[in-house]
Amino acid sequence: xxxxxxxxxxxxxxxxxxxxxxxxxxxxxxxxxxxxxxxxxxxxxxxxxxxxxxxxxxxxxxxxxxxxxxxxxxxxxxxxxxxxxxxxxxxxxxxxxxxxxxxxxxxxxxxxxxxxxxxxxxxxxxxxxxxxxxxxxxxxxxxxxxxxxxxxxxxxxxxxxxxxxxxxxxxxxxxxxxxxxxxxxxxxxxxxxxxxxxxxxxxxxxxxxxxxxxxxxxxxxxxxxxxxxxxxxxxxxxxxxxxxxxxxxxxx
Numbered sequence: 001x002x003x004x005x006x007x008x009x010x011x012x013x014x015x016x017x018x019x020x021x022x023x024x025x026x027x028x029x030x031x032x033x034x035x036x037x038x039x040x041x042x043x044x045x046x047x048x049x050x051x052x053x054x055x056x057x058x059x060x061x062x063x064x065x066x067x068x069x070x071x072x073x074x075x076x077x078x079x080x081x082x083x084x085x086x087x088x089x090x091x092x093x094x095x096x097x098x099x100x101x102x103x104x105x106x107x108x109x110x111x112x113x114x115x116x117x118x119x120x121x122x123x124x125x126x127x128x129x130x131x132x133x134x135x136x137x138x139x140x141x142x143x144x145x146x147x148x149x150x151x152x153x154x155x156x157x158x159x160x161x162x163x164x165x166x167x168x169x170x171x172x173x174x175x176x177x178x179x180x181x182x183x184x185x186x187x188x189x190x191x192x193x194x195x196x197x198x199x200x201x202x203x204x205x206x207x208x209x210x211x212x213x214x215x216x217x218x219x220x221x222x223x224x225x226x227x228x229x230x231x232x233x234x235x236x237x238x239x240x241x242x243x244x245x246x247x248x249x250x251x252x
Contacts, residue, residue, distance in 0.1 A: 063127035067228060068235030071242040074119035076112070081161025081171060081249035085115050088243035089132075090165035092230035093139060093223055097195050100219050101141050106166030106181050107195035108152065109139065109223055111205055114197075115163065124231055124241065133224040137197040143214040146188035152209040153179055153186070159205075161249040172252045197223060 076085045094107040117131040144152075153169065153176040156162045161171065169179040179186035191214055198218075201210035210216075234241055 063125065063130065065126045066123045067126060067129065068124050068231040069240045070119055070121055070124055071240040072244075073121040074241070074243050076115050076118055078112075078161065079245055080247075080251045082245055082247075083112075083115075083163070084243045084245060085118060085132075086110075086112065086163030087165070087246065087248065088119070088241065089115060089227070090163045091243070093226050094165040094195055096221065096226035096229050097139050097141065097219055100221070101193070101195075101217060103193045104141055104166070104195045105192045106164060108156070108162055108164050108167075108200065109195060109197050110137075110163050111200065112159075112162060113205075114199070119241070126228070129224060129227050129231070133227060135199070135224075137199045137223050139195060139219045139221050139223055139226060140198055140201055141217045141219065142194050142196065142201060142210050143191050143216070144194055144209060144212075145214065146186075146190050146192070148209040148212070149181075149186070149192050149194065150188055152194070152207065155205075155207055155209070156249070160251065164248060168248045170250045170252050177252075 072084070074085050074088050076083050078086070090107050090109055093109040094104065097107070098104050114135070114137075115132065116134060117128070119128055119132060156164065156169070157171045157176040158174055167179070167181055170177045181192060194210075196210065200207055201216075203211070231241055
């Protein structure tokens, strides 16, 4: 016998209500928190070691590759606003970047905080460079007005000096004085081409000099790759990496 349409509709709705009433509802009653200290007392899991060992050996062989040699220890310890490591870092980045853009006037590719590790005397490995520059920061050239350059100079002076190349200055009472760019006195009416990183240009540490550039150019070159190229090129030319304090920034 055929049921009336109305009865079938009511039966369907009733079925939905019954099913929905069967869905469980959960409520958090209690939670516990435990800490497990990772110490030498914990025995190594040999099965885990076996699983990653082939990859570790391959990575170690790459990271232990010698790129070149240094004539002296290249350290972050600074004297009067500069450091041997900061000078090497900035000079290497500027040298490699000028191959793509010869118009670059000066460079500040990193802040002191971005220099993460010293380079040893003697063999410099790929691992050493990754420890120095573990970030994927890109090099960018900005054309900025003299007023923005002044803002950057003020930051460098206010913080007691930063890694730079192509720039010399004195810091007196926290202010920049006797500023020379490419051997010429700084002219605030001119535009300058400044090499820096995407991190700094993005406003790191409150730096605002690159917010309104006249133009910008991404070089397609990571800072770490620039350092690697510089070291390898010197090695191929039979030269050791050598960096020293040269008075590019002085605190009076």
